[in-house]
Each structure stands twice: as structure tokens, then as C-alpha cells.
Amino acid sequence: xxxxxxxxxxxxxxxxxxxxxxxxxxxxxxxxxxxxxxxxxxxxxxxxxxxxxxxxxxxxxxxxxxxxxxxxxxxxxxxxxxxxxxxxxxxxxxxxxxxxxxxxxxxxxxxxxxxxxxxxxxxxxxxxxxxxxxxxxxxxxxxxxxxxxxxxxxxxxxxxxxxxxxxxxxxxxxxxxxxxxxxxxxxxxxxxxxxxxxxxxxxxxxxxxxxxxxxxxxxxxxxxxxxxxxxxxxxxxxxxxxxxxxxxxxxxxxxxxxxxxxxxxxxxxxxxxxxxxxxxxxxxxxxxxxxxxxxxxxxxxxxxxxxxxxxxxxxxxxxxxxxxxxxxxxxxxxxxxxxxxx
Amino acid sequence: xxxxxxxxxxxxxxxxxxxxxxxxxxxxxxxxxxxxxxxxxxxxxxxxxxxxxxxxxxxxxxxxxxxxxxxxxxxxxxxxxxxxxxxxxxxxxxxxxxxxxxxxxxxxxxxxxxxxxxxxxxxxxxxxxxxxxxxxxxxxxxxxxxxxxxxxxxxxxxxxxxxxxxxxxxxxxxxxxxxxxxxxxxxxxxxxxxxxxxxxxxxxxxxxxxxxxxxxxxxxxxxxxxxxxxxxxxxxxxxxxxxxxxxxxxxxxxxxxxxxxxxxxxxxxxxxxxxxxxxxxxxxxxxxxxxxxxxxxxxxxxxxxxxxxxxxxxxxxxxxxxxxxxxxxxxxxxxxxxxxxx
Numbered sequence: 001x002x003x004x005x006x007x008x009x010x011x012x013x014x015x016x017x018x019x020x021x022x023x024x025x026x027x028x029x030x031x032x033x034x035x036x037x038x039x040x041x042x043x044x045x046x047x048x049x050x051x052x053x054x055x056x057x058x059x060x061x062x063x064x065x066x067x068x069x070x071x072x073x074x075x076x077x078x079x080x081x082x083x084x085x086x087x088x089x090x091x092x093x094x095x096x097x098x099x100x101x102x103x104x105x106x107x108x109x110x111x112x113x114x115x116x117x118x119x120x121x122x123x124x125x126x127x128x129x130x131x132x133x134x135x136x137x138x139x140x141x142x143x144x145x146x147x148x149x150x151x152x153x154x155x156x157x158x159x160x161x162x163x164x165x166x167x168x169x170x171x172x173x174x175x176x177x178x179x180x181x182x183x184x185x186x187x188x189x190x191x192x193x194x195x196x197x198x199x200x201x202x203x204x205x206x207x208x209x210x211x212x213x214x215x216x217x218x219x220x221x222x223x224x225x226x227x228x229x230x231x232x233x234x235x236x237x238x239x240x241x242x243x244x245x246x247x248x249x250x251x252x253x254x255x256x257x258x259x260x261x262x263x264x265x266x267x268x269x270x271x272x273x274x275x276x277x278x279x280x281x282x283x284x285x286x287x288x289x290x291x292x293x294x295x296x297x298x299x300x301x302x303x304x305x306x307x308x309x310x311x312x313x314x315x316x317x318x319x320x321x322x323x324x325x326x327x328x329x330x331x332x333x334x335x336x337x338x339x340x341x342x
Numbered sequence: 343x344x345x346x347x348x349x350x351x352x353x354x355x356x357x358x359x360x361x362x363x364x365x366x367x368x369x370x371x372x373x374x375x376x377x378x379x380x381x382x383x384x385x386x387x388x389x390x391x392x393x394x395x396x397x398x399x400x401x402x403x404x405x406x407x408x409x410x411x412x413x414x415x416x417x418x419x420x421x422x423x424x425x426x427x428x429x430x431x432x433x434x435x436x437x438x439x440x441x442x443x444x445x446x447x448x449x450x451x452x453x454x455x456x457x458x459x460x461x462x463x464x465x466x467x468x469x470x471x472x473x474x475x476x477x478x479x480x481x482x483x484x485x486x487x488x489x490x491x492x493x494x495x496x497x498x499x500x501x502x503x504x505x506x507x508x509x510x511x512x513x514x515x516x517x518x519x520x521x522x523x524x525x526x527x528x529x530x531x532x533x534x535x536x537x538x539x540x541x542x543x544x545x546x547x548x549x550x551x552x553x554x555x556x557x558x559x560x561x562x563x564x565x566x567x568x569x570x571x572x573x574x575x576x577x578x579x580x581x582x583x584x585x586x587x588x589x590x591x592x593x594x595x596x597x598x599x600x601x602x603x604x605x606x607x608x609x610x611x612x613x614x615x616x617x618x619x620x621x622x623x624x625x626x627x628x629x630x631x632x633x634x635x636x637x638x639x640x641x642x643x644x645x646x647x648x649x650x651x652x653x654x655x656x657x658x659x660x661x662x663x664x665x666x667x668x669x670x671x672x673x674x675x676x677x678x679x680x681x682x683x684x
Contacts, residue, residue: 020462033465052469089390120362122375127394137479
């Protein structure tokens with residue numbers, strides 16, 4: 001299997017540090033770090049995530065959205081390990097010429113998100129700098145002995161997603177290519193994660209888009225995934241409309257790197273009915289994506305044929321074009337063209 | 343009392359957010375956030391701190407020092423609440439043209455610091471950006487029911503510092519004014535904090551310099567501080583030499599904003615002997631700074647007179663000159679000149 005450049009980069013930076021003996025997960029194995037709490041049956045979950053490149057590239061230019069997102073992306077990582085949030089720390093780099101109107105709207109987004117998730121800003125740090133950068137750390141607890149990570153799904157397990165996919169990339173496409181802007185306000189699936197906790201054999205959020213998520217799960221578990229035939233059912237409606245309008249291949253909205261922060265998780269087939277029943281009882285409608293396979297490949301039906309996706313190539317593209325959005329879209333379209341005209 | 347501009351700024355940014363019911367400290371009341379751990383007698387301590395301005399201003403240009411400091415400044419905040427570290431998360435903004443030599447040295451500083459403190463990098467996040475910015479979050483546990491914060495010292499308590507003061511500002515002065523460079527590699531006082539925990543009525547680190555620390559403690563507790571007459575004994579030797587060489591007032595090395603990450607703490611007078619004995623037994627030599635007073639003022643003997651320092655003016659200077667180092671030093675010298683020629 002080809003390496004993922006971003007993983008290589010992370011390995012080169014943090015891979016040499018010693019790991020804490022109390023830490024349950026290894027590098028890349030979970031969305032949040034999981035630590036055994038001394039003198040307790042519970043675990044601590046902790047994660048940090050910044051918003052920098054999305055602001056620099058002008059993908060995010062609405063301060064309210066930036067505020068909402070810095071909370072949501074971190075809580076989504078807690079959701080992926082089925083932790084309940086205890087609060088967040090916020091570290092802000094603020095350019096000196098930032099208007100108070102902008103700051104108020106940023107704070108409103110942060111505040112609304114905290115209220116929505118019923119959690120709190122515990123503290124933080126503020127510095128001046130030339131570009132706006134937000135970093136948050138979310139801390140949560142995992143009750144009981146069971147820990148859900150990206151690992152331990154098995155061939156035969158069914159793969160689900162917590163909601164419809166593609167909106168993150170549709171939003172990016174609408175911002176950069178179309179004049180319309182698709183409504184984008186993802187929600188961390190904290191409530192849902194407490195339901196799937198009892199059933200799932202692995203879980204990861206789609207912060208980097210659906211196909212990256214599926215590829216990462218496949219690599220870690222040494223398995224593959226076969227998409228269901230009617231995978232278009234898991235694409236959300238606005239994404240479908242935009243793809244149609246722009247004549248953009250719908251599946252590329254699952255392949256791009258800007259995600260929608262849904263959870264992707266596997267459930268043993270013999271527990272799937274019970275899981276869906278339990279989810280529906282709590283007014284949640286998860287979607288089946290496909291099935292975990294022994295073979296290390298991601299298979300999806302495109303243009304009336306079963307295609308084996310080169311997921312490493314797709315995942316490395318954004319890194320290889322140095323984050324140049326126009327080039328990135330062109331390269332994605334080239335991959336589609338090759339598949340289409342095979 | 344005049345307001346501290348940096349506190350006002352923090353209040354305007356995070357002051358409007360709701361506080362977590364499980365959080366023990368209010369805003370400004372402790373160096374790290376303290377949260378009651380559910381189903382346990384212990385507390386969780388968590389803190390986040392960035393290094394951004396120090397890199398931008400070129401105060402820190404040695405990658406090893408930057409790596410050492412990002413760990414030390416965060417662990418120092420844990421030390422100030424007498425917590426034992428469980429690990430750190432690291433969030434890095436790295437310019438694309440950073441050399442691997444620079445990165446290796448940065449990582450060496452991080453790694454050496456983690457080894458020195460016997461703690462670990464739990465995980466993190468990496469982004470590209472135009473300027474190098476490091477943010478870390480340290481998480482630790484506080485054993486038992488007793489919590490040490492910046493609050494609850496009383497008039498009559500004796501004020502101590504964990505080691506000699508002034509090296510942080512001496513280092514900055516040597517970097518910006520002198521050609522020599524003073525050795526600067528502060529150590530978070532984690533071990534010492536476990537000794538003082540049994541005695542102290544308040545504690546705070548000198549990350550912003552000694553006088554800022556004393557002023558912050560004074561404000562929060564509605565008290566004042568009287569320095570001991572021979573306060574020069576708490577200035578470290580390199581600082582004294584540099585001040586002499588540059589004919590720079592020694593007391594300004596306690597007033598500047600770049601600290602040495604010692605702990606300042608109060609001990610009830612009737613327990614002070616017992617505390618010092620216990621500290622010495624463990625080969626630690628804390629220094630007496632002065633005494634907590636009822637009156638809201640900071641008094642120090644300068645130029646053969648007892649001076650009441652305008653600590654708010656001193657603390658606001660760096661903010662008022664927008665971080666311009668040359669102006670900052672000039673303004674500090676003006677304050678000294680006024681006192682000297684009164």
C-alpha cells in the first residue's frame with residue numbers, strides 16, 4: 001500500500017516521542033487521545049485541533065462559522081471515541097487590526113456552539129499575530145471499560161455513517177467555484193456516539209472527507225470496504241443539486257478533503273438490526289455505507305462498473321498540490337476522467 | 343486600582359462565556375483550570391499556552407529553546423496549581439520552508455523537556471502557516487481535596503519564590519541590547535510544588551516577571567506586598583552582572599514582562615520555619631521575598647527610600663507600546679528615572 005504523506009509528516013514530527021504508559025491508543029489509532037484515569041474505571045479523552053489553513057485559504061471567512069467550527073471539530077473527535085465532553089480550552093492568535101464586530105461574531109459562534117453541546121470554555125490563551133489562528137483542546141470522559149477507536153473492525157462488519165455525506169466538499173466547491181454558498185454548519189455527533197458505543201467495532205469522524213476516513217480505517221485494520229450499490233443515497237441533497245448544476249462528479253464530493261464531521265463506524269452484522277432499531281428509537285437515522293472486506297481495497301460502483309479506488313492517490317493530492325485549491329480540483333477531475341473513460 | 347489592560351482584553355474575549363459548573367477556579371484565579379473529576383476525589387488540571395510573539399519578535403530564535411519552552415511554560419502552570427502532569431498535546435503551525443535541521447532541533451528540545459519532566463506528548467495537530475507558532479496543552483491531576491490557586495493568602499503571610507528572579511528579563515535584555523547572550527533554560531518547578539502544596543495559601547508562576555505576579559496576587563486577594571529590605575538577594579547572579587555592565591537598574595529585571603517561570607507563593611508565618619526545613623531536606627532552597635500586607639500596595643526599597651510601585655503602569659507598558667521592545671525598555675527606564683530623581 002502506498003503511504004499517506006500527511007501520516008508520514010505526522011510520524012516524522014511526533015513519531016519519535018516516547019508514548020505515555022497510561023495512553024491506550026497508539027499514533028493514528030483514534031480521533032482523540034485516550035488515557036487511563038488513575039484510581040478510576042473511566043478514561044480521559046483529549047484532543048487538539050486548529051483552524052488555520054481554512055482561514056488562510058478563505059474557505060472560512062465568516063467569523064461566526066469559524067467560532068462554531070473550532071468547537072465542533074474538537075468535539076467531533078471526542079464523539080468519535082464516544083467520550084462525553086467536560087469542556088474546552090481555547091488558544092487564539094488574533095491580528096491587531098481585527099475589528100470588534102468580527103471578534104463579537106467569532107465569540108457568538110463559540111458561545112452558540114458551547115450552548116448547543118451543553119459544554120464550556122474552561123480557559124485559554126490569547127496572542128497577537130499576523131494571521132487569525134484558532135486552536136482548541138477538548139477534554140472529555142469515557143464512562144466504563146469499553147473504548148472505541150479506529151481499530152478492531154472485522155471483515156463482514158457493516159459500515160455506517162451517522163448522517164449524509166458530501167456537504168463539506170460541496171460547501172468548499174460552492175465557495176471557490178460557484179457563486180452560491182451552500183449552508184454549512186456541521187454538528188458533532190456526541191449524542192449519537194453514546195448510542196453507537198454499545199455496538200461499534202471502530203469509529204472515526206469524516207473531518208477529512210468520507211473516502212479518507214474509509215481509507216484510514218482500512219489501513220489500520222488491514223481490511224477493505226465495499227460500498228453499497230446505491231451509494232448515492234448517502235449523498236446529501238444540496239450536494240447532489242450542486243454537482244448536477246456544475247456537472248461535477250458526485251462521488252468526488254465524497255473524495256475531497258473538506259469533511260462534514262459525521263461519524264463512520266462498523267457494526268457486526270448480527271447486531272446491525274438491533275443497533276438501527278435503537279438509533280431510530282432515539283430519532284436518529286444512520287445510513288449503511290457498505291461492508292468491511294478481507295481484501296485491502298475500496299470498491300465502489302462508478303459509471304456502471306465496480307471501481308477499485310486509488311485512495312492513497314486521492315488522499316495525497318491536496319498535500320502534493322501544496323493546498324492550491326484550483327489545482328486540487330483539476331487533479332480530482334483528472335482522476336474521475338480516467339475512471340470514466342477507461 | 344487601575345485596570346490591567348491584558349486582563350481587560352481577556353475578559354472581553356472569554357469573560358462572556360458561561361463557566362462550567364464542575365470548574366473550581368474563576369477567570370484569572372489560577373494558572374491552570376481546575377475541574378472536579380466525576381466519581382473521584384481528585385481534580386483535573388489543564389492549561390494551554392502558545393509561543394508566538396516570542397518567535398515573531400526574535401526573542402526566541404533557537405529552535406531547541408523553543409521546543410524546551412513550549413513544554414516548560416505549560417508544565418509551569420501545572421506546577422503553580424500543584425498538579426502532577428499526565429501529558430501534553432502539541433499543536434504546531436509550521437511554515438512550509440522550515441528546514442529539517444530546524445525541525446529536528448525543535449523536536450530535540452521538546453523531547454529533552456518531556457524526558458526531564460518524565461512526561462509525554464499524547465498527541466497533537468500540525469498545520470502549515472506563514473509563521474512558526476507552537477501551542478501546547480498540559481493536563482495533570484491534583485491528588486486529594488486541597489487545591490492551591492492564586493487566591494486565599496492573608497495579611498501577615500510570608501511571600502516566597504522558588505528560585506532566583508530576573509533571568510527572564512536579563513535574557514531578553516542581553517538578546518536585544520547587549521551582544522552577549524545569557525543562558526536561559528527555565529525549569530518548571532513541579533517537584534517543588536509537591537512540597538509547597540502542604541503549606542501554601544496561594545501560588546502563581548512568574549511567567550510575566552516577578553512584579554506582575556506579585557501585583558496579580560495582590561489584586562486577587564485585595565492585599566499588598568512589602569519586599570524584604572535586601573531584595574537584591576533574590577536576583578540571580580548573571581542578572582546582577584548584566585545590570586552592572588549595562589548600568590541598567592537591577593529592579594527593572596524584576597519588573598519586565600519576560601519571566602523565569604519560578605513559583606511565587608505565600609505561607610502563614612507560623613508554618614514558615616517548618617516549610618523551609620522540609621524544603622531544605624529535599625535540597626530545595628526557596629527565597630523569602632517579603633510579607634503580605636493589608637494595604638493594597640507594593641512597597642520596595644529603591645535608592646534608599648521605600649517606594650510604592652505603580653504596578654499597573656508597569657504591567658500595562660508592554661501592551662501600550664504594542665510590544666515594541668525598544669520603546670518598552672525606554673519607558674521602563676523613564677519610570678526608574680522618576681523614582682531615582684524624585
